[in-house]
Amino acid sequence: MGQSDYFDEGALVAVLTTQPLGRALDYKAPEGGVMRGAFVEVPLGPRKVIGVVWGAGAGGFDLKKARSIARVLDVAPMREEMRAFLEKCGAYTLTSLPQMLRLATRAPGLSNPPSMQKVYRMGHKAPDRMTDARGRVLAVLEEFGALGFTLGELAEQAGVTSSVVKGLVKQGAVHEEDTPRDLPFARLDASRPGKELTEAQGVAADRLVQGQKAGVFGATLLWGITGSGKTEVYLEAVAEALRQGRQALVLLPEIALSADFMRRVEARFGAKAAEWHSGVTMTERRRVWKMVGEGGAQLVIGARSALFLPFQDLGLIVVDEEHDSSYKQEEGALYNARDMAVLRGSLCGAQVVLASATPSLESWSNAQSGKYELIELTSRYGVAVLPELRTIDMRQVKLPSNRWISPQLESAVKARMLKGEQSLLFLNRRGYAPVTLCRKCGEQIACTDCDARMVEHRFLKQLMCHQCGATRPIPEVCPSCEAEDTLAVVGPGVERLAEEAAERFPEARVAVLSSDLFGSARALKAQIMAIAEGAADVIIGTQLVAKGHNFPLLTLVGIIDADLSLQGSDMRAAERTFQQMRQVSGRAGRAEKAGVAMLQTYQPEHPVLRAIMSGEERQFWRAEADERRLSGMPPFGRLAGVVISAPNERDAFDLGEHLARNAAPLAKIGAQVFGPAPAPVARVRGRHRVRLLVKAPKDAPLQAALRAWLKGLKLPNQLRLSVDIDPQSFY
Numbered sequence: 001m002g003q004s005d006y007f008d009e010g011a012l013v014a015v016l017t018t019q020p021l022g023r024a025l026d027y028k029a030p031e032g033g034v035m036r037g038a039f040v041e042v043p044l045g046p047r048k049v050i051g052v053v054w055g056a057g058a059g060g061f062d063l064k065k066a067r068s069i070a071r072v073l074d075v076a077p078m079r080e081e082m083r084a085f086l087e088k089c090g091a092y093t094l095t096s097l098p099q100m101l102r103l104a105t106r107a108p109g110l111s112n113p114p115s116m117q118k119v120y121r122m123g124h125k126a127p128d129r130m131t132d133a134r135g136r137v138l139a140v141l142e143e144f145g146a147l148g149f150t151l152g153e154l155a156e157q158a159g160v161t162s163s164v165v166k167g168l169v170k171q172g173a174v175h176e177e178d179t180p181r182d183l184p185f186a187r188l189d190a191s192r193p194g195k196e197l198t199e200a201q202g203v204a205a206d207r208l209v210q211g212q213k214a215g216v217f218g219a220t221l222l223w224g225i226t227g228s229g230k231t232e233v234y235l236e237a238v239a240e241a242l243r244q245g246r247q248a249l250v251l252l253p254e255i256a257l258s259a260d261f262m263r264r265v266e267a268r269f270g271a272k273a274a275e276w277h278s279g280v281t282m283t284e285r286r287r288v289w290k291m292v293g294e295g296g297a298q299l300v301i302g303a304r305s306a307l308f309l310p311f312q313d314l315g316l317i318v319v320d321e322e323h324d325s326s327y328k329q330e331e332g333a334l335y336n337a338r339d340m341a342v343l344r345g346s347l348c349g350a351q352v353v354l355a356s357a358t359p360s361l362e363s364w365s366n367a368q369s370g371k372y373e374l375i376e377l378t379s380r381y382g383v384a385v386l387p388e389l390r391t392i393d394m395r396q397v398k399l400p401s402n403r404w405i406s407p408q409l410e411s412a413v414k415a416r417m418l419k420g421e422q423s424l425l426f427l428n429r430r431g432y433a434p435v436t437l438c439r440k441c442g443e444q445i446a447c448t449d450c451d452a453r454m455v456e457h458r459f460l461k462q463l464m465c466h467q468c469g470a471t472r473p474i475p476e477v478c479p480s481c482e483a484e485d486t487l488a489v490v491g492p493g494v495e496r497l498a499e500e501a502a503e504r505f506p507e508a509r510v511a512v513l514s515s516d517l518f519g520s521a522r523a524l525k526a527q528i529m530a531i532a533e534g535a536a537d538v539i540i541g542t543q544l545v546a547k548g549h550n551f552p553l554l555t556l557v558g559i560i561d562a563d564l565s566l567q568g569s570d571m572r573a574a575e576r577t578f579q580q581m582r583q584v585s586g587r588a589g590r591a592e593k594a595g596v597a598m599l600q601t602y603q604p605e606h607p608v609l610r611a612i613m614s615g616e617e618r619q620f621w622r623a624e625a626d627e628r629r630l631s632g633m634p635p636f637g638r639l640a641g642v643v644i645s646a647p648n649e650r651d652a653f654d655l656g657e658h659l660a661r662n663a664a665p666l667a668k669i670g671a672q673v674f675g676p677a678p679a680p681v682a683r684v685r686g687r688h689r690v691r692l693l694v695k696a697p698k699d700a701p702l703q704a705a706l707r708a709w710l711k712g713l714k715l716p717n718q719l720r721l722s723v724d725i726d727p728q729s730f731y
């Protein structure tokens with residue numbers, strides 16, 4: 001630590017806060033001085049806000065007017081590496097530092113002093129009388145095992161009033177105790193043996209362990225087909241990081257649903273890892289944040305935002321299902337956690353492992369060029385083999401307009417039922433029907449605030465806009481011509497498919513897995529676990545089920561509409577379809593019994609479907625890469641999306657045109673500007689949306705040029721502009 005890292009009492013320091021001020025503010029160091037990186041509380045107008053000592057103050061004003069730092073918080077100071085990460089990540093994504101700091105301080109009550117609190121755990125007695133509400137409280141405690149809850153959290157999780165919990169305490173069914181806040185996590189035992197690895201797994205694990213031993217940054221793509229046992233392989237690298245005394249982070253999409261994964265980790269290391277995602281209670285979030293900073297948490301399993309936790313010595317980052325589009329944050333700071341994991345790893349000397357059965361074209365190409373190491377697993381674990389794939393040509397099948405399950409698929413499901421095996425019918429559309437129209441006037445019911453049709457959710461008895469979430473009751477008469485009994489639904493959603501399944505398979509237990517049908521992530525998680533144990537014969541699901549779940553009894557996957565994700569002009573349509581079909585098919589036949597996947601399609605000759613069927617993955621990636629290379633698209637060129645929105649369409653266009661005309665800084669680096677054009681979803685929440693697309697050569701300094709381009713731009717009132725580097729969605 002250099003001399004310049006410490007500031008004496010009264011010295012002027014720059015404090016970065018999370019307030020949108022555009023710069024750090026100067027304060028005087030408090031009594032006892034302060035370290036660079038310290039978390040502090042500073043007065044700002046009448047309020048006190050949290051900030052970080054970023055460096056020496058800029059000065060240049062009357063020192064007597066400078067206010068003092070109110071308090072230095074009792075948390076580990078932000079490390080140099082983290083400050084560098086926030087700065088680089090902000091510069092890459094064109095996000096302001098205050099906004100970056102907000103990502104790094106997402107733990108409530110950081111400024112609270114350490115203290116005792118009452119927490120509630122499972123007690124030892126049964127209550128005299130069991131009620132529904134009491135049962136829910138006990139179920140929550142049972143599920144979270146050793147975790148303690150505060151009264152408010154427990155009541156909220158269980159959906160009961162706090163008096164229910166208190167009642168249970170009186171009876172000894174729930175235990176109330178005083179504990180210090182923020183206890184360290186139980187030590188993980190890295191010396192316990194893992195599962196016995198197959199030869200291929202062993203070779204792969206060895207390479208990751210060697211990479212870990214090197215103790216320096218390096219990125220590896222772990223490319224293993226679905227069910228090949230990638231998890232067991234990278235857990236060996238986690239074990240090595242723990243043996244080195246370093247911390248490890250595993251990122252997962254949909255982690256709130258991954259109970260199975262948490263159990264596997266616990267079985268491997270003999271204790272629970274720290275969890276970080278939106279389903280974790282506030283108390284627990286604060287504990288994780290603090291313990292990660294003090295070294296009291298060795299392993300974190302988290303959602304993308306876990307990347308911004310204040311690790312003390314992060315030695316390994318695993319990004320599982322690295323191709324998953326949910327790694328891209330689509331609001332606020334628009335970062336891609338997969339890419340930022342590589343950045344963070346390079347700053348803290350960590351090994352970064354990107355794992356997938358269907359890597360993104362970006363990672364594929366980095367592995368091809370040697371920028372990333374490549375480790376492959378080409379067969380499934382044990383006796384399991386990849387499912388056999390068949391297409392069903394829907395042009396040959398004459399189905400009534402309210403039916404979507406072909407006779408071939410129907411009889412395949414029936415055959416599975418006879419054998420006590422499960423079938424999955426995959427349709428990536430929530431709700432009952434995507435379109436409601438009037439047969440008299442042709443009106444399609446649309447959202448009043450968005451350029452989107454309202455989707456009927458029969459289960460919730462309402463119409464819903466999937467853009468803004470607005471809901472309204474299903475109308476009795478046509479909202480346009482007021483005719484009665486003329487409204488008809490068009491097309492299937494999972495709820496409607498479930499209706500058809502119930503008719504075709506009256507004996508079957510049908511379960512629908514769609515995020516909107518469950519009140520909480522917990523309920524959904526419980527359902528997934530029940531299904532894994534055999535609680536359903538036919539599972540109907542959206543993309544939620546495509547991700548990493550193990551259903552051992554599942555031997556048939558029917559993809560209702562394989563053409564769905566091919567529609568649209570997104571340059572990633574082919575890639576996404578390929579990944580999705582492969583991932584969903586990969587749910588079948590993961591145990592002893594072989595699986596079959598049937599893809600219903602109207603275009604079996606489509607190159608993407610042909611590639612999926614032929615299993616020529618490498619050929620598919622190569623062809624896809626060639627096409628992108630020719631057109632200079634990512635990863636062989638760079639894109640930035642610019643969205644301008646305004647209540648008035650003309651205003652948005654005017655600004656877009658102004659920017660397009662004055663794009664000299666972009667032209668200088670060889671970048672082109674396309675647009676302005678109305679966005680594909682041209683209106684959301686009453687705001688008109690206009691898009692520009694900037695396309696630059698691969699090695700061009702895109703961010704610097706964008707900054708120069710937008711510098712000094714004064715946004716008129718009501719207008720908003722956001723820049724999305726490496727955009728994933730183009731809506």
Ligand SMILES: Nc1ncnc2c1ncn2[C@@H]1O[C@H](COP(=O)(O)OP(=O)(O)OP(=O)(O)O)[C@@H](O)[C@H]1O
Nearest residue numbers: 195196197198226227228229230231232357381548
């Ligand atoms: N060496 C092993 N010993 C025992 N069981 C194993 C071993 N390797 C994998 N398995 C089991 O095989 C199944 C698939 O493994 P895993 O979930 O790690 O695969 P994956 O490659 O991550 O698959 P996907 O990409 O489809 O999610 C799991 O049930 C896992 O417990």
Ligand SMILES: [Zn+2]
Nearest residue numbers: 447450465468
């Ligand atoms: Zn809407």
